[in-house]
Amino acid sequence: MKLSPRALCVVARAPFRESFPLGGRDVARWFPGHMAKGLRKMQNSLKMVDCILEVHDARIPLSGRNPLFQETLGLKPHLLVLNKMDLADLKEQQKIIRHLEGEGLKNVIFTNCVKDENIKQIIPKVTELIGSSYRYHRGESLEFCVMVIGVPNVGKSSLINSLRRQHLRKGKATKVGGEPGITRAVTSRVQVCERPPVFLLDTPGVLAPRIQSVETGLKLALCGTVLDHLVGEETLADYLLYTLNRHQLLGYVQHYGLGQACDDIASVLKRVAVRLRKTQKVNVLTGTGAVNVVQPNYPAAARDFLRAFRSGLLGPVMLDRDVLQGVPTVEP
Numbered sequence: 001m002k003l004s005p006r007a008l009c010v011v012a013r014a015p016f017r018e019s020f021p022l023g024g025r026d027v028a029r030w031f032p033g034h035m036a037k038g039l040r041k042m043q044n045s046l047k048m049v050d051c052i053l054e055v056h057d058a059r060i061p062l063s064g065r066n067p068l069f070q071e072t073l074g075l076k077p078h079l080l081v082l083n084k085m086d087l088a089d090l091k092e093q094q095k096i097i098r099h100l101e102g103e104g105l106k107n108v109i110f111t112n113c114v115k116d117e118n119i120k121q122i123i124p125k126v127t128e129l130i131g132s133s134y135r136y137h138r139g140e141s142l143e144f145c146v147m148v149i150g151v152p153n154v155g156k157s158s159l160i161n162s163l164r165r166q167h168l169r170k171g172k173a174t175k176v177g178g179e180p181g182i183t184r185a186v187t188s189r190v191q192v193c194e195r196p197p198v199f200l201l202d203t204p205g206v207l208a209p210r211i212q213s214v215e216t217g218l219k220l221a222l223c224g225t226v227l228d229h230l231v232g233e234e235t236l237a238d239y240l241l242y243t244l245n246r247h248q249l250l251g252y253v254q255h256y257g258l259g260q261a262c263d264d265i266a267s268v269l270k271r272v273a274v275r276l277r278k279t280q281k282v283n284v285l286t287g288t289g290a291v292n293v294v295q296p297n298y299p300a301a302a303r304d305f306l307r308a309f310r311s312g313l314l315g316p317v318m319l320d321r322d323v324l325q326g327v328p329t330v331e332p
């Protein structure tokens with residue numbers, strides 16, 4: 001029997017946390033500060049670039065973008081691609097678009113690079129933007145060169161491959177991976193379309209040197225932009241549990257057969273570990289001698305919880321719901 005989220009809450013009877021303890025977390029340590037080099041290389045390639053295609057994660061459409069992109073690369077026509085739309089709750093898509101418009105971002109496309117959704121909208125938009133740009137100095141060249149930028153692991157390489165599949169019927173040109181930091185250098189140009197001839201430059205993911213807040217850091221980490229162990233798998237799992245409960249996204253209860261929602265990460269991970277048989281024998285010294293006890297493998301359970309979330313098994317999510325709540329629902 002499937003229980004509705006409301007029913008699951010009633011069963012839980014426990015009030016969920018209204019805030020997440022953010023204090024004492026050293027967010028700077030999670031985000032390596034070695035990314036300036038990548039940004040400099042991008043700047044050096046700017047001369048040959050006609051348009052910037054910025055890819056970001058659709059689950060965090062309003063936070064976590066690198067403000068340095070705007071400062072250093074901001075003179076070119078710009079298209080924001082919000083990728084991984086299959087993992088995002090986009091019920092409030094119009095509100096998101098209005099919020100971004102308020103920040104001056106008028107060109108936004110939502111995509112899913114795994115299923116090639118909305119990919120065909122990109123090249124026409126890029127050509128339109130370049131065509132109407134008064135900064136288009138490369139008039140004699142018929143080729144368009146587009147630089148793909150974004151924070152790590154948002155799907156930049158996947159987008160290039162997806163465009164090639166759609167327009168050239170060709171396979172992978174750039175390496176894709178589930179962890180941040182797969183693309184290490186600005187690549188040579190990759191053709192993604194013949195008419196018009198469009199070439200893309202893939203670039204390494206570059207995070208802002210300073211993250212706005214610990215919460216933004218946690219959202220970025222949930223989306224896989226930093227290696228989990230830098231934040232701590234159990235901390236991340238706890239933030240995930242807090243978010244899911246607060247948003248009444250209780251798919252995890254059914255996914256792990258927990259029976260009821262719970263806001264305590266230790267007991268959730270314990271039950272997940274037992275269910276997945278992720279337990280370990282530990283030798284403990286007691287007053288009567290050494291005994292073997294079975295302990296849940298909390299880190300392994302946390303990893304599974306995060307993996308299930310990231311592959312969409314716990315349902316779509318909008319991690320920027322708090323930011324969106326400040327935006328009026330109806331257009332003025």
Ligand SMILES: Nc1nc2c(ncn2[C@@H]2O[C@H](COP(=O)(O)OP(=O)(O)OP(=O)(O)O)[C@@H](O)[C@H]2O)c(=O)[nH]1
Binds near residue numbers: 084204
């Ligand atoms: N569900 C889903 N997963 C996606 C989508 N696009 C990419 N991915 C996955 O996200 C992960 C990262 O993709 P990449 O294309 O390597 O990301 P990147 O931005 O090039 O990563 P870096 O090289 O680290 O900067 C891979 O596991 C992809 O399969 C999407 O639209 N939906």
